[in-house]
Amino acid sequence: MIYLDFAAATPVDERVFKAMEPYFLSDFFNPSAPYLPAKRVKEAYEEAKNELAHAIGAKGADLVMTAGATESINLAMSVASGKILYLTTEHAAVRESARRFGLSFEEIAVDKTGLIDLSDLRAKLSGDVAMISVSAANNELGTIQPLSAIAEIVREEKQKRLARGDKTPLYLHSDASQAMSLIDINVRRLGVDLLTINSAKVYGPKGVGALYIAHGVDVKPLVFGGGQERGLRSGTENVPGVIGFAKAAVIAKEHINGNRKKYEKLGAILREELKKCAIEPVFLGNKKHSLTNFCTVSFPGIDAERLIYKLESREIYISTGAACAASKGEKSHVLTAIGLSDTEIAGSIRVTMGVLNDEEQIRTAAREIVEAVNEEAERTGLVGGQK
């Protein structure tokens, strides 16, 4: 098996699994219970939150633990008391929740590499905007957004509002689910008010996420009950899940540089090999500002779904885009947003590398992709009988 869909799901790291194990079996106590072993569980839980928070330059008390990125994003959007602006290439969780929680919404354009159009942001940043949501890195292209520059624009707008006595709050949220294991995320340096992180994308367990909330940001709970997480997210704490997420985040942080370089090298090999296709590949995303483990590429004229099934039979697993959208057979809104033609979109695959991959795997995968593309190109008459 050569798995190349780490943007869709990651295996739980063995060390993460080991860290979680006792909290399933022996240290299973309710963190709110009054006796010593339960208090120790509570301490371990809080300590894990601290470690996780430190990994993004925050404190444990700044985090609300959730059941994943989708819940975190919804919780973030609930803050908005006005219009929500979001990048047109955002994940469905941002687009759908912005539409529900915002008084109104508008999409910010991207350029053809998926990078935010800052002039479009400036133009749309009217006085009634309460929230801007821009992912740290896009989940189909890997394009990394200039969050600090966006934060600067937000600061300027805040100052203008202050100067004219306008008290409409304005917050910047970023979904860092995809980015966390590959770029150094620091909430202060990025200047975000809210940040979503997701265990399942960084070799931690599924069903666990967190929302970083800067001081003074007034989050409205989505669920009500026992008052856990400072009343912002009731429900018995998912102790093993949070312990696992923290461990995964610490490991990810330690290996960010090594991983970035590893994927840079593997990505270069992959791209070089894919150029051997009978059809010229169109590499998507931003060359300079991209997660190095992403290689999204279009073979115009090819049916990417057929390609994926062909590769599946050779135990190579890649995807056409976000798993949740792909499963519904929807045309990628991300690839539409960057201006691809229907033919280019239909021929697009997303290769995302991870810890299981090495050079040999990438070379094998590249060879198989080339072969499959060429077979398809011949079958459909895109190219002649010979390469």
Next chain:
Amino acid sequence: MIYLDFAAATPVDERVFKAMEPYFLSDFFNPSAPYLPAKRVKEAYEEAKNELAHAIGAKGADLVMTAGATESINLAMSVASGKILYLTTEHAAVRESARRFGLSFEEIAVDKTGLIDLSDLRAKLSGDVAMISVSAANNELGTIQPLSAIAEIVREEKQKRLARGDKTPLYLHSDASQAMSLIDINVRRLGVDLLTINSAKVYGPKGVGALYIAHGVDVKPLVFGGGQERGLRSGTENVPGVIGFAKAAVIAKEHINGNRKKYEKLGAILREELKKCAIEPVFLGNKKHSLTNFCTVSFPGIDAERLIYKLESREIYISTGAACAASKGEKSHVLTAIGLSDTEIAGSIRVTMGVLNDEEQIRTAAREIVEAVNEEAERTGLVGGQK
């Protein structure tokens, strides 16, 4: 260690842990991804939902998987388009979410054993009531509610509404978190429209729950995104968690009769032994309609918190009531509702048995409780120098 707080948390069953393990480490794929191993994960996930649903007499498609009972309850309450009635002894998740999601709310009284006052329900069941929420069994007393009788009252009210052309929907929700491992829960027999179940209370993992939704009940999502769980609860599926919950539910179902008898016997021993205290114990709850693993008892005049700390030093772990409420030092609303005096409430402990307990443990625990109660009684001058 003698752990006697299974109502607060249960260890994950070894078989459950084994069932989850591969879905963390090797079968980690995103269930929405297009290749075969991911489709197999999707199948395993759906199969687990089916098994879980069968354990409560439902079908997999009737369940929405959540992050736990609190989320399930909130999702259920979101259905209400009018007044919500709930039992005064309900868990904070019901009380708080009913207050947020209901247009108004009212509490239904209980008798001194914690049993619902059906005449009070009838009196309060006005035409604007949209939802009634009554737990299958109370989490502090173990009192089992007559859900079928309540469902019958709901049916009568629905017919009355139908007869007068009133289309106000009326739904019955039950929180079966505590009950599931000890009584046979069957949604059809109970006649509920919505039912909450919770993995963490039945030897499954924390952070996983489900809401059963009868056909035709219009649930409004709390979070929006990728459209998983038929759009009712977006977010990548917590595959290992759901696989674990299903396994735990199947095991629980198999052992319901054996467990009920085991705890009946152990409970009888415990109560008999506790009568040896210098202070006469007041056994709370309903003798006939109670989860057999519950023994909630008051020693009037004793400070239960001191008792718990004394027992903790002997590695016996019990609680004063719901962990989340107890941790905030709040006076139990359940014990208040059944008409206990402040002195009786302050002297109340909750012993809840589980799979780890055997007769020897119960005898040891009983002896230690008696000793601790007697010491406290002497210290505070409640009884003379000699027992």
